[in-house]
Amino acid sequence: MSDTFVVTGGDAAGMSAASEAKREDPDLDVGFEKGEWVSYAACGMPYYVKGEVEDLQDLVAVTPEEFRNERDIDLWTGHEVVGIDPEAGSVTVEAxxxxxxxxxxxLLVATAFTAGMTEIGLRNTDLAYAPPFSPVWDSILPAAKVLGGKVAGE
Known part of the structure; x- marks a missing residue:
């Protein structure tokens, strides 16, 4: 029986680690991502907001289907790891x-984090909202205003 390698988080760090682990041991499994998007270039978001990148899909390096079909990674999108039990060696997954x-x-925990917002109580409030990489960006861009912010604010 092969080892099970659980990666929680489907952005660059998590999926790069899953890809490397799979190259080292083709029998390893399983990746979980709570959203539907994986392996996207978050660093490209300022260019999308600025309008230099027109299609959000252009920021996706590898699609979930490519991970499954070309890299043989057992990727489960729409599945959020909501608990970890290190003693039992298991994660609790919600979908x-x-x-x-x-x-x-x-186990590799490679989940996203919005720096600073949680500590000061602003994350996902009326004052500050950090949406995940998704089509929600298309709906907020018409009202988006960037003040400063070197790359996007130029």
């Missing part, structure tokens, strides 16, 4: 209102 436990031999 579609259901939860299940996924055992692991190796």
């Amino acid at each position: 579609d209102g259901e939860t299940f436990d996924q055992p692991y031999d190796h």
Whole structure:
């Protein structure tokens, strides 16, 4: 039986680690991402806001289908890891209102974090909202205003 390598977080760090681990041991599994988008260039978001990148899809390096079909990574989108039990060697995963436990031999937590907003109580409030990489950006761009912010604010 092969080892199970659980990666939680489907952005560059998580999916790069999953890809490298799969190259080293083709029998390893499983990646979880709570959203539907993976492996996108968050550093390119200022260019999207500024209008220099027109299609959000242009910031996606590898699609979930490519991870599954070309890299043989068992990627589960729409699945959020909501708990970790290191003693049992398992994570609790939530998807579609259901939860299940996924055992692991190796675990990498590579989830996103909005720096500073949580500590000062502003994350996802009326004052500050940091949407995930998704089509939601298309709906907020017409009203977006950038003040300063070197790259996008030039």
